[in-house]
Amino acid sequence: MRDEASMALTVLDTQVPAMPDHDGLAMPGVSRAVAGDGVRISARTDVKAVAAWLREFQTSPQTWRAYRKEAERLLLWLECRGETLASVRRETLDAFERFLADPQPASRWVGPSRPRAAPDWRPFRQPLSAASRRQALVILQGMFAWLVEAGWVEHNPFRLMRDKRRRMDNRREGVERYLERALWQRFWAWLQTPPASEATNAQRYRWARRRFLFGFAYLLAPRLSEMATAQMGDFIQREGRWWWQVVGKGDKLAHVPVPPDMLSLLVDWRETLGLAPHPQPGDATPLLRALDGRRGVGDNQLYRLIRETFQLGYRALDDLPDARRAPLRHATPHWLRHTALTHQAQAGVELRYLARTARHARLDTTARYLHAEAEEWHRQLAHHRLVEADTSDDGTL
Incomplete structure (x- = not known):
């Protein structure tokens, strides 16, 4: 098990804690090989590539935080599976969407709101609703489109989603999360x-x-x-x-x-x-x-x-x-x-x-x-x- 202090996801020149290591989680970003000649950004790891994408939103802090959250969840999940952004396929997206609906093991992924530097910080406060899952996929689709243009990945797997319109554009009939x-x-x-x-x-x-x-x-x-x-x-x-x-x-x-x-x-x-x-x-x-x-x-x-x-x-x-x-x-x-x-x-x-x-x-x-x-x-x-x-x-x- 890695030392908790070493578990950090470096995004946008800040140390962003990933999460405490309970099952041998490796640091995201170290498994990607040095970028090839076709890459148009100065990144050598998936984390650095995502950080470059996030810098496009640094003038809008709320957007930056929302996008970082979704990208971070994907990177951590891929690392647990021994995969990288370049390895994401169409079927990977279905597995990831199922994971967002029920992050398991819950002790590793889900926990109450805590400061990001806290050892018991978790990426999820609760499983994501259908609307939140759709929003996550929308954000990640945009991230992959940018990474394709940057030459970091060869294709955008979201473009293969036949039911993309239903997944991306469907909305609930009305707002449900409010106090009567x-x-x-x-x-x-x-x-x-x-x-x-x-x-x-x-x-x-x-x-x-x-x-x-x-x-x-x-x-x-x-x-x-x-x-x-x-x-x-x-x-x-x-x-x-x-x-x-x-x-x-x-x-x-x-x-x-x-x-x-x-x-x-x-x-x-x-x-x-x-x-x-x-x-x-x-x-x-x-x-x-x-x-x-x-x-x-x-x-x-x-x-x-x-x-x-x-x-x-x-x-x-x-x-x-x-x-x-x-x-x-x-x-x-x-x-x-x-x-x-x-x-x-x-x-x-x-x-x-x-x-x-x-x-x-x-x-x-x-x-x-x-x-x-x-x-x-x-x-x-x-x-x-x-x-x-x-x-x-x-x-x-």
Whole structure:
């Protein structure tokens, strides 16, 4: 078994831990021979080739992390099989997709969220859903296309997938991973409950931060990376109305209306930090802050904070049947965004405005948050009964 400290996947000039060695996992990247004359990148291993591909996305940190995650899983899986990127065939993709649905042995591949440098870090938090598997294949298809152009591999096996359109383009009818309104209301009421009078200053700070974080996520539907990089000066006032300006996917600048509840939360949060009620233009200080009240909070810390709060809420709402509060056990930060957009749609926000809040490039992506048609369908189908209601004509034969 290799020493855990030596288990690292070097990507984009950073040491990215692979995972602790339980079954003789070799370091990815060492098995590939020196590149031949046809290679158009200065790479000598699969890992270095993937790092070159990832550098194309280094100006978009969220995209870079998402792509690294999928490429890393593939490289680790191939290494366990004694294969390289060049050895991937059409049937390899089917085996990999099955693996994504059920990574085994689970003790080696699956674990809770941990810092990447931790010895018990794992590539998966849970098996991937069908939608997540499709997304992984989409990302890896793009990676292979780039590697073909770079001369690192001879072919793109994804092009041989006869049912590629179904695999790549199929979408679920609607968003399913969100908290129903009744559960959210109970959860939010719990979040609103202040600490006991004997609570320490640190406990009061944590409570205020959780309250602001979840209110921010619910009212403005930001992505996790957008919350981590948000600054005080991103809240701006124009002609008496407050807006949140955000640079999202694709480095696109957008402005989202700030509702009254959000402005109240911001004022409360700034009071906790000892600041004036409203931020000044150009204030580049972090919106969400560490316990010292000054430093920002990174993506991973935010992820853990949100997951931890959901777990605490699950335990606190023990008066509810387990089936009703169970979603809190499984909820992730992205559930917050889904919850926010779904509830906005249910509140009657028009699709065109919902799409602008979500900052979706396509309306059909936003339309997945509209559940009204499904509800009406359900209501009408309820009239279809095994035994018809009594009428003046009993229909007796």
